[in-house]
Amino acid sequence: MAASTKPTIPWKLRIMTSLLYLLLKASRRSNGTVNRRLFNLFDRQLPPNPNYIDAVATSDVTVDAKRNLWFRLFSPSASAATLPIVVFFHGGGFAFLSPASTTYDAFCRSLCRSLNAVIVSVNYRLAPEHRYPSQNDDGFDVVKYLDENGTVLGNVGKCFLAGDSSGGNIAHHVALRVCKERLRFVRVIGLVSIEPFFGGQERLESEIRITQDPLVSLEVTDWYWKAFLPSGSDRDHEVVNVSGPNAVYISGLDYPKTLLVVAGFDPIKDWQRRYYEWLRKSGKDIEIIEYPNMIHGFHLFPILPEASQFLSHVNHFINKQVGGS
Ligand SMILES: *[C@@H]1O[C@H](CO)[C@@H](O)[C@H](O)[C@H]1NC(C)=O
Numbered sequence: 001m002a003a004s005t006k007p008t009i010p011w012k013l014r015i016m017t018s019l020l021y022l023l024l025k026a027s028r029r030s031n032g033t034v035n036r037r038l039f040n041l042f043d044r045q046l047p048p049n050p051n052y053i054d055a056v057a058t059s060d061v062t063v064d065a066k067r068n069l070w071f072r073l074f075s076p077s078a079s080a081a082t083l084p085i086v087v088f089f090h091g092g093g094f095a096f097l098s099p100a101s102t103t104y105d106a107f108c109r110s111l112c113r114s115l116n117a118v119i120v121s122v123n124y125r126l127a128p129e130h131r132y133p134s135q136n137d138d139g140f141d142v143v144k145y146l147d148e149n150g151t152v153l154g155n156v157g158k159c160f161l162a163g164d165s166s167g168g169n170i171a172h173h174v175a176l177r178v179c180k181e182r183l184r185f186v187r188v189i190g191l192v193s194i195e196p197f198f199g200g201q202e203r204l205e206s207e208i209r210i211t212q213d214p215l216v217s218l219e220v221t222d223w224y225w226k227a228f229l230p231s232g233s234d235r236d237h238e239v240v241n242v243s244g245p246n247a248v249y250i251s252g253l254d255y256p257k258t259l260l261v262v263a264g265f266d267p268i269k270d271w272q273r274r275y276y277e278w279l280r281k282s283g284k285d286i287e288i289i290e291y292p293n294m295i296h297g298f299h300l301f302p303i304l305p306e307a308s309q310f311l312s313h314v315n316h317f318i319n320k321q322v323g324g325s
């Protein structure tokens with residue numbers, strides 16, 4: 001089968017991503033700061049809604065008001081306390097968006113409905129105002145919150161971590177912390193890593209070859225890493241180049257079973273492959289699914305048939321772990 005040279009994306013979606021590209025470009029200043037006022041003007045946010053809409057109700061739960069750490073809770077039914085919980089980290093280069101942003105509110109609603117699971121969508125602090133490891137600390141603190149206060153929200157014995165793009169990076173590091181620290185009730189039984197954002201100093205083949213996606217061009221991803229990393233660090237930092245320095249160490253950890261979702265036209269995909277190889281070599285259980293004609297972020301757009309295929313695949317993975325644990 002000949003590989004196609006262009007992703008199969010409808011024109012409507014091309015226009016949407018081009019507009020988003022322009023907005024992000026205008027909001028990222030060359031000195032490494034973000035023009036929040038400009039970005040927030042166009043980032044439409046939705047309030048939580050306690051009424052069931054298409055069988056999903058939402059509410060916002062504060063974890064630590066001092067650092068504005070909260071999560072949006074998506075519950076599929078009144079008897080949610082028996083359902084698995086998926087702790088979700090949104091994408092946006094560590095620097096943009098929130099669980100209230102229209103796209104992520106809609107995406108978590110569809111996750112909640114399709115998986116029949118409680119979704120906890122984390123509002124972590126954003127870079128560059130808050131650099132690494134703020135995002136990972138916030139993520140783990142939400143897991144700790146669930147350990148102490150989560151039993152009324154869902155079945156904390158059947159927790160999953162999930163994230164897309166930079167959120168996939170955060171989910172990985174929160175998974176490592178869960179392995180290393182003691183939790184009383186929370187059991188993380190799976191990780192859904194959706195086009196996770198990893199990197200390194202080296203330029204991999206996919207980063208050089210795939211140039212038609214302006215949302216994740218090298219120029220853009222370099223900016224995100226710079227805004228996120230502590231000053232003085234380069235992209236071989238262990239939070240970026242994850243399969244480098246930590247390679248030996250992970251073997252001894254009880255890393256959760258992982259589903260890795262890859263898009264064929266994602267320039268970051270060769271880094272995701274390295275992540276996959278690294279986990280495999282370290283004896284971890286990881287399954288990879290590639291959507292060859294898709295772009296980075298395709299799962300967020302319900303007009304794509306692949307977005308529904310993605311949901312069924314995640315559903316299958318979640319059910320398998322819930323059934324088997
Ligand atoms: C659990 O909830 C209580 C009451 O809201 C709060 O004081 C406590 O910090 C929470 N636990 C964690 C680990 O956040």
Ligand SMILES: *[C@@H]1O[C@H](CO)[C@@H](O)[C@H](O)[C@H]1NC(C)=O
Nearest residue numbers: 200201202236241243244245
């Ligand atoms: C990742 O980090 C390791 C260890 O620091 C280094 O040896 C390796 O060259 C890095 N990989 C890439 C692709 O940059």
